[in-house]
Amino acid sequence: MLDLQFIRENPDLVRTAIKNKNKEGIDLDRLLQLAEERKAAAGEVSDINRKRNEAQAARDAEAGKNLKEELRAAEDKYQQIEKELVSILIKIPNIPSADTPVGPDESGNVVVREWGEKPQFNFEPKAHWDIGRDLGVIDSEKAAEVSGARFTYLKGDLALMQFALVQLAMSVLTSREELAKIIQEKGLSVSDKPFIPVLPPVMMRSQVMNRMARLDPIDERYYYEKDDLVFVGSAEHTMGPLHMDEAIAEERLPIRYIGYSTAFRREAGAAGKDTRGILRQHQFDKLEMESFAKPEDGLAEQELFVGVQERLMQLLGIPYQVLLICTGDMGGPDHRQFDINSWMPGQNTYRETQTSDYMGGYQARRLNTKIKRQDGTSEPVHMNDATAYAIGRTLIAILENYQQADGSVTIPEALRPYLGGREKMEKVII
RNA sequence: GGAGGAGUGGCUGAGUGGUCUAAAGCACCGGUCUUGAAAACCGGCGUGGGGCAACCCACCGUGAGUUCGAAUCUCACCUCCUCCGCCA
Secondary structure (H helix, E strand, C coil), rough: CHHHHHHHHHHHHHHHHHHHHHCCCCHHCCCCCCHHHHHHHHHHHHEEEHEEEHHHHCHHHHHHHHHHHHHHHHHHHHHHHHHHHHHHHCCCCCCCCCCCCCCCCCCHHHEEECCCCCCCCEEEEEEEEHHHHCCCCCCHHHHHHHHCCCCCCCCHHHHHHHHHHHHHHHHHCCCHHHHHHHHHCCCCCCCCCCCCEEECCCCEEHHHHCCCCCCCHHCCEEEEHHHCEECCCCCCHHHHHHCCCEEEEHHHHCCEEEEEEEEEECCCCCCCCCCCCCCCCCCCEEEEEEECCCCCHHHHHHHHHHHHHHHHHHHHHHCCCECCCCCCCCCCCCCEEEEEEEECCCCCEEEEEEEEEEEHHHHHHHEEEEEEECCCEEECCCEEEEEEEEEEHHHHHHHHEEEECCCEECCCCHHHHHHCCCCCCCCCCC
């Protein structure tokens, strides 16, 4: 949610953001009108309350009764205005950053960096679903019988590799030295404060998900109505509210978390898309970074996040591109968004493996997470979230980039210590 | 799942229908005193909305209700604690 005062002072900026983010249909003029009406209605309520307090002090029962009716009517009117106002306000997207390219859809995204050499094969590289089936490490058929489409059993070394990725990522993110190296390479001036590892809940109240601006579209969420609980689509959803209704002292920032959790997505709008393999699953595991920073540090904090993402892919030797996402393709709550697309030779294309969202104060405003400044003032904290490893997609990149002519897969060096020092994945024999 | 208890400012905690405009203490900030600090004393010290301002309004877990009047009474919900049951 944007600050209403900001919207009133910068209607043109907001109008442009709505247009460039393809969110037409939001009635900004109505919102501005409602803001005025709400102010008037609030004044009315406050006026009646004052008279009512006077009547009570005088023990004037008659006047009190009348004022009670008046108050009820005035409050109803206020509530009605408030309800409509909020319904429009929460639809208004965040303002894109100055360096965000304007574009209609993903065609407007800009490749800002590329890293790595695409592997050369003297054979036709296979897609991960074939490699995984042949090695016995991906079982989609039995999973389909047991759970349905978009579910998978991961077995053997692929299952072990998941834990290897978790450990590798944790070892980088919890190390002040590793972060300092990234900061230095990128020439950033941000804190080298390590990330705090978190295992968050995977179910949450729908109300809190709503405050994260992530409940809609509800069709994308698994929702357990009986208990009013939503299954998270990312650890971001439960880590973002870690400080809701708190005012964090300025000197404690930044606060950084690295969360590991399963993510659940209905993929409602993706029927028939990426149905083979494990790219688009109803359930997958993911390491997610989340941080709370001072507004003046927010953009640099995001650059650190992207730097961490790059380091994590470099450690695996996976070629990637860093994309700056354009207005038409970025998320509504984002101020700036980067994606990392990794090379997947089996599909002869780059696919999204990581994303980095800088929200500014957009989420924090509704979560009521504030900074308490040393001078006593307060303002919404600035929030960043970004993928560390989306495990499934990272496993795809490893399988496809490290495949060999004989059908085996080499284990990336950085992961070998976590897989018994082995150089090659073993075939699963049942 | 069952029974009982409790939610009040940053913290502790008083308040069971009307000067509550929420006591008191701690913490914090400013001042006096001091070479400096501590102690002592004096003053300040929540959030949001409106107003140029004096000031006004709202907020005692959340929401509804009773009453001229609710922190206080009623109902629902949420959270925490204790006990019982079940359980990795």
